[in-house]
Amino acid sequence: xxxxxxxxxxxxxxxxxxxxxxxxxxxxxxxxxxxxxxxxxxxxxxxxxxxxxxxxxxxxxxxxxxxxxxxxxxxxxxxxxxxxxxxxxxxxxxxxxxxxxxxxxxxxxxxx
Amino acid sequence: xxxxxxxxxxxxxxxxxxxxxxxxxxxxxxxxxxxxxxxxxxxxxxxxxxxxxxxxxxxxxxxxxxxxxxxxxxxxxxxxxxxxxxxxxxxxxxxxxxxxxxxxxxxxxxxx
Numbered sequence: 001x002x003x004x005x006x007x008x009x010x011x012x013x014x015x016x017x018x019x020x021x022x023x024x025x026x027x028x029x030x031x032x033x034x035x036x037x038x039x040x041x042x043x044x045x046x047x048x049x050x051x052x053x054x055x056x057x058x059x060x061x062x063x064x065x066x067x068x069x070x071x072x073x074x075x076x077x078x079x080x081x082x083x084x085x086x087x088x089x090x091x092x093x094x095x096x097x098x099x100x101x102x103x104x105x106x107x108x109x110x111x112x
Numbered sequence: 113x114x115x116x117x118x119x120x121x122x123x124x125x126x127x128x129x130x131x132x133x134x135x136x137x138x139x140x141x142x143x144x145x146x147x148x149x150x151x152x153x154x155x156x157x158x159x160x161x162x163x164x165x166x167x168x169x170x171x172x173x174x175x176x177x178x179x180x181x182x183x184x185x186x187x188x189x190x191x192x193x194x195x196x197x198x199x200x201x202x203x204x205x206x207x208x209x210x211x212x213x214x215x216x217x218x219x220x221x222x223x224x
Contacts, residue, residue, distance in 0.1 A: 033211050043214040099144045099204055103155035
């Protein structure tokens with residue numbers, strides 16, 4: 001069984017569009033995250049979310065918004081996509097917050 | 113100064129060699145240290161997890177943490193071509209939902 005899954009795996013879209021990426025974890029973890037990996041492979045946290053708090057990296061544009069319908073899901077919605085949003089987006093989850101993260105396979109977003 | 117420094121490589125070694133990968137960091141609050149392995153077009157996979165200073169061994173892999181020097185290492189013995197991947201160090205102060213701070217990753221190539 002896949003522990004952390006994401007859909008879609010690839011997403012190609014035009015500038016200005018709105019898109020969503022879905023994430024689900026079946027590990028029973030309390031905290032979920034979104035990370036962005038740029039072309040130089042650098043992983044940077046965008047959001048973390050558990051039952052009680054949403055922590056937003058202050059460098060993330062407000063065009064990005066996480067939405068969590070329940071503890072097992074954390075979706076990422078992006079408005080007005082820009083060329084610079086092209087990257088690989090990883091969802092992750094952890095039980096012991098801030099420590100061992102388990103990552104999904106990634107969503108490769110290309111904005112044209 | 114970046115919070116976590118890691119040489120991006122590439123580091124190319126012959127099969128069977130001992131590989132040494134390293135990271136330095138500046139935040140003395142970090143106390144949880146991890147190494148992730150990432151194959152091309154895959155999500156990061158947790159390889160080693162260490163709390164505070166000391167050594168941890170798992171098969172061919174040994175992780176070392178020296179908090180006094182703010183320096184962590186990953187050693188791979190009897191390296192195999194299947195070890196070819198990008199290795200990312202990651203660390204956390206723990207608590208809250210701050211996630212992990214990653215190094216930029218070292219691209220390792222094991223030559224058959």
